[in-house]
Amino acid sequence: QVQLVESGGGLVQAGGSLRLSCAASGRTFSSYAMGWFRQAPGKEREFVAAISWSGGSTYYADSVKGRFTISRDNAKNTVYLQMNSLKPEDTAVYYCNAVPSNRVNVSGDRLEYDYWGQGTQVTVSS
Numbered sequence: 815q816v817q818l819v820e821s822g823g824g825l826v827q828a829g830g831s832l833r834l835s836c837a838a839s840g841r842t843f844s845s846y847a848m849g850w851f852r853q854a855p856g857k858e859r860e861f862v863a864a865i866s867w868s869g870g871s872t873y874y875a876d877s878v879k880g881r882f883t884i885s886r887d888n889a890k891n892t893v894y895l896q897m898n899s900l901k902p903e904d905t906a907v908y909y910c911n912a913v914p915s916n917r918v919n920v921s922g923d924r925l926e927y928d929y930w931g932q933g934t935q936v937t938v939s940s
Contacts, residue, residue: 815840815929816838816839816840816842816843816846816912816929817838817839817840817929818836818837818838818839818910818911818912818929818930818931819836819837819838819931819932820834820835820836820908820909820910820931820932820933820934821834821835821836821837821934822834822835822934823907823908823934823935823936824935824936824937825937825938825939826900826936826937826938826939827938827939828900828901828902828938828939828940829899829900830900830938831896831897831898831899831900832897832900832936833894833895833896833897834850834894834895834897834908834910834934834936835892835893835894836848836850836892836893836894836895836910836931837890837891837892838891838892838893838912839891840891843888843891844867844868844888845867845914845915845916846867846912846913846914846915846929847864847865847866847867847912847913847914847915847918847919847920847921848864848865848884848886848893848910848911848912849861849862849863849864849865849910849911849912849913849920849921849922849927850862850863850864850884850893850895850908850909850910850911851908851909851911851924852904852906852907852908852909852936853906853907853909853933854903854905854906854907857906859909859924860875861875861922861923861924862874862875862878862882862895862908863875863878863882863883863884863895864884864920864921864922865884865885865886865893865920866915866919866920867888867915867919869885869886869888871919871920872884872920873920873921873922875922877903878897878904881897881898881899881900882895882896882897882898883895883896883898884896893910895908897936900936900938901938902938902939902940903938904936904938905936905937905938906935906936907933907934907935907936908933908934908935908936909930909931909932909933910930910931911924911927911928911929911930911931912927912928912929913926913927913928913929914928
């Protein structure tokens with residue numbers, strides 16, 4: 815089992831940047847594929863980015879490709895989401911999630927993921 819805690823959210827102007835972090839408990843972090851999802855008010859939770867256990871494979875939603883970068887540091891049990899060129903439509907609660915890598919390499923399907931954090935709010939003003 816793994817517990818996930820997100821941080822790094824906040825208020826930023828359009829065009830700005832933020833880096834989200836997700837700290838995972840446990841000593842088997844490297845055996846999990848990780849992902850980021852987001853949910854805006856009144857909308858369904860949507861996929862943002864995913865990364866394999868080694869970091870060798872990544873996958874992005876079209877809406878963030880070229881602006882967001884997912885990465886991980888297995889020695890620090892942490893996954894990151896670097897968000898650049900932020901837009902007002904990126905405003906949402908961002909969630910970190912995990913799934914054992916023996917089941918999933920990378921996935922944009924939220925139903926694949928077993929563990930979720932509590933979320934961190936990102937607000938982009940125009």
